[in-house]
Amino acid sequence: MRTHPGRLAAAATAAALTLTAACTAGSSGSDQSTSGPKADAPQTIEVWHGWSADHEVKAFDDAVAGFRKAHPNITVKLVKDQTDDRITNAIRGGNPPDVVSSFTTDSVGQWCQSGAWQDLAPYVAKSKLDLNQFPKAVQEYTQYQGRRCAMPLLADTYGLYYNKALMKGEQPPKTMSELTALAKKLTKRKPDGTIEVAGFMPSVQYYEHVPQHVATQFGVKWLNDQGKANFSKDPAFKAYLQWNKSLIDWYGYANVKKFLRSMGQEFESSNPFEKGKVAMAIDGEWRTKFIQEEAPKLDYGTAPAPVPDDQTSRYGGGFIAGTVIGIPRGSKHPQAAWEFIRYLTTDTTALVTFANALGNVPTTITSLSSPGLTLPPQFQTFLQVFKNPNSSTTPPTPNGNDYVVKFQQFVQDQWEPGKVDMNKGLADLDTKVDKALDLAGG
Incomplete structure (x- = not known):
């Protein structure tokens, strides 16, 4: 699909x-x-x-x-x-x-x-x-x-794709700390910081690296038991945001934006993973079909996406x-x-x-x-x-995935550029999501 x-x-x-x-x-x-x-x-x-x-x-x-x-x-x-x-x-x-x-x-x-x-x-x-x-x-x-x-x-279903040639014998990471360390090790830059090869691109603007697919690995609970927004109350969201921002900052936000602007189309052979410009990426199962047709010589492997270091028992699940x-x-x-x-x-x-x-x-x-x-x-x-019993999806609501859209907009427009305090931003987000749910009859 x-x-x-x-x-x-x-x-x-x-x-x-x-x-x-x-x-x-x-x-x-x-x-x-x-x-x-x-x-x-x-x-x-x-x-x-x-x-x-x-x-x-x-x-x-x-x-x-x-x-x-x-x-x-x-x-x-x-x-x-x-x-x-x-x-x-x-x-x-x-x-x-x-x-x-x-x-x-x-x-x-x-x-x-x-x-x-x-x-x-x-x-x-x-x-x-x-x-x-x-x-x-x-x-x-x-x-x-x-x-x-x-x-x-x-x-x-979503998992981790990795380029075997770029990995040079490294095993696919199982935890977020392993992913971060390997992303840094595999990244190649020009002297001015421009990213030539990204070990892993953490930005939510990188194709399938949207919060719905990546934050899920942190065990987030999207809505509370009453069906209301849970962003400011669930520590897993904060853990996801801190991980995201730390790797964004390591690359440099300007360098990340420059790399994103240089990317090819997701569903064409110019996709950076298929071109060897990204070493690891979270993607859906359909990518195997595209690689078969667009990059048949690419030597790659797949594995479940990593989980936080304190949640290793959940490894194997995905969105x-x-x-x-x-x-x-x-x-x-x-x-x-x-x-x-x-x-x-x-x-x-x-x-x-x-x-x-x-x-x-x-x-x-x-x-x-x-x-x-x-x-x-x-x-x-x-x-x-x-x-895998640890796999999950986002829960349905009366207004569809409005809460997911709002969270992604928050991460993309405010969090990654460093324009907002996390706690205040998440509290404001809860208020916006709950108002929209109330209007929809949630």
Whole structure:
């Protein structure tokens, strides 16, 4: 998947979309699992998904082939390149498709709360579907406050990539102090301080090094038990910020900014890790696929991302997110739609076919160990991270990932440049986040 919820621009858009979706009309509490034609009746269902590239579209079609064979009475019409705002507008207009999928797990809270996506509990119960076939973190990001309105369809997990040639025999770091020491050792500079090779670029503006992916390694608790902001009260956030700023300052903020301006595109062969300009980077499992295509001669390894020195028992976990799929309110064929969703999210052959084609993690425990997976050896790290009980995700809220967006803006615009006192800044951030949550009904 190329759309990742941790990225600031995508996160801001997702937050805006979820607020828009809150205005959808209609009841959110009715059981629609018995409406429309029975699943065994002849019918056509329309399925909207976000993939757009030719190989992605083909991958989705290939994954659906088994369903078509098993359910010849159901004609499946696949519609590619659909965004969250198109989905929202269709639901608001009372003319949605039968099945919708999204890359934006952060929107699940609002979709569940508003009823824009149907409650799937009645469907799950009637099918006697065992949700424990999905890892705990996956179960969490597909529901909100006990209301399940989504099912998981492939996942993104994050780990550490390292350039073996630049490492010169060094082992991948397991702790943050090891990461810091190795980052300094592997960094190469010009006499004026300009960074030629970064051992590790700590800035939140470096692609996937957003707080959602890195602060998670510090064991942060994003929201407290009451669902309110927790930035000023959780010592893990302060530990993350101190680590971030210490390495930023070692490089020199001006040098960091200069390096960031020189970077190539994330999803092109000019990516600095693929060009040997970065020795270590936290990235998603999909990078293995891009390296295979864009830098096939790159000698690299993967490992779980490091954790703080006093949390070594948590090593092996990482941040998890993924594509979600559900039935929108107003679906005209909800029973057939559920059969489609159940197949696509639980059938091992379908999941493995899809995962192989896209280079993403399949989302059931059985599919993770399927001999049909044909992904590169470096991909094994991400399968292990996905299964690790220490892996986690950001919790859903009524206004999507607004709290994540605000924290990243704080780190990027105030903390890294050294413009704010940490304690005061985090306290102010808590106030802003809580006001936004209150407005959204949180």
